[in-house]
Ligand SMILES: Nc1ncnc2c1ncn2[C@@H]1O[C@H](COP(=O)(O)OP(=O)(O)OP(=O)(O)O)[C@@H](O)[C@H]1O
């Protein structure tokens with residue numbers, strides 16, 4: 001192993017070196033051009049003052065981070081709820097038994113309607129509409145946090161249900177036949193054979209949806225709670241400066257980018273473990 | 281021992297495991313099974329031969345209730361399992377099926393593939409099911425691949441795992457649907473060896489196959505299917521040596537001309 005490198009190894013090594021050089025040079029050129037050219041634009045000084053004010057950044061950042069904690073909490077409550085509700089919806093949509101026709105019909109209508117309404121509209125409708133019904137006097141009933149979370153769950157479970165359904169449909173019929181021929185019931189087949197495979201396949205679209213949920217949590221601010229987007233608005237007004245929005249964006253990126261990378265890594269590992277080969 | 285004496289008895293006096301009575305199946309308006317009658321005694325090995333589309337797979341799928349039978353009876357130990365409305369799950373666990381495309385569960389290790397049936401269906405504790413599974417894998421020469429995943433195995437190994445998966449359910453009857461058709465020629469032998477072993481153990485089997493040499497070697501009886509009917513049935517010597525029906529002669533001639541027999 002440690003002796004002479006093979007012909008292929010030599011070739012790969014040379015190729016890697018060449019790629020690294022090209023990547024470095026092209027990055028320096030692009031970044032250099034941006035650094036030199038952008039400040040030459042006529043409006044740059046005004047933009048820098050309005051969006052990249054160091055003092056404002058330092059002052060508002062801790063407040064934004066604290067407000068972001070609320071976004072994280074909403075996210076942590078809604079995600080498992082979305083998964084459960086959407087799984088139920090996906091299974092309901094796929095039932096074939098005539099006795100369950102109403103269930104299937106409900107799932108279809110639910111998915112069509114809630115997927116068709118923009119999340120922002122749904123936030124307004126439910127966030128202001130349901131508490132206005134005054135069905136209860138308890139404070140919880142008027143809590144915009146709860147209704148914001150409910151809205152996200154309603155909307156996102158409709159999207160996610162369709163993803164799960166597509167995942168279920170993508171598992172070949174022969175897998176079902178193999179499981180049933182062992183004597184497994186429909187339910188056992190679903191739980192031990194179909195769903196585990198479906199969930200492995202829908203990793204990427206699920207992750208997309210999750211990242212988009214992370215961002216849409218900010219819409220809850222429209223009905224009251226002081227989460228990061230609202231806090232950024234408050235700070236913007238206070239300093240008459242847009243830097244808090246830039247800071248908020250960076251905080252979002254600090255969550256979404258690692259999430260995406262982590263998912264990529266997990267899926268690559270999964271593929272490796274089950275031995276499925278990928279073509280480079 | 282008793283098995284040996286059983287085998288010596290004429291067909292009519294051995295215990296009938298499976299009886300098909302006028303089995304009908306149509307997809308849309310085309311009749312795919314058009315009145316199938318067949319008696320399978322305990323320990324019988326019966327092969328189904330016939331052209332592509334003659335209904336071999338459909339017949340096996342109907343016996344395993346993967347396809348509902350339209351008309352006629354399928355008697356397993358004298359009980360009609362094709363009765364509409366009957367719960368198919370308890371029946372299926374008594375009938376093993378092996379498919380052309382293996383259909384192993386790709387997200388489970390080989391051992392889990394083999395243990396999952398007894399665990400879920402028979403309620404065998406996980407550790408016991410895995411131990412039994414490993415024993416079965418060892419019998420089929422797969423012990424060293426127990427922790428692998430299906431994608432990491434050769435076709436022949438995958439098909440042997442699929443057979444092991446069925447066998448751990450301890451079925452009364454095994455249905456083998458062209459189990460070597462998806463294999464490279466050099467891998468066919470190892471799978472057929474397993475089937476020979478099953479016959480030695482007295483397993484009742486229905487085998488759909490295009491491997492005529494194997495059918496001649498292993499069958500107690502051969503059925504020639506044509507357009508959803510059993511056109512001719514007999515011992516391998518009768519069917520391969522002196523087929524009576526022109527259709528059977530034609531079919532076998534075509535197989536020989538194609539160099540596959
Ligand atoms: N699910 C189905 N829907 C409609 N037609 C079907 C279905 N399954 C099978 N058929 C038709 O039934 C006929 C018999 O098919 P079957 O698979 O039983 O044949 P076979 O003898 O197993 O053929 P092969 O040797 O190619 O496996 C074929 O004409 C096929 O097209």
Ligand SMILES: [Mg+2]
Nearest residue numbers: 336337338458
């Ligand atoms: Mg077939």
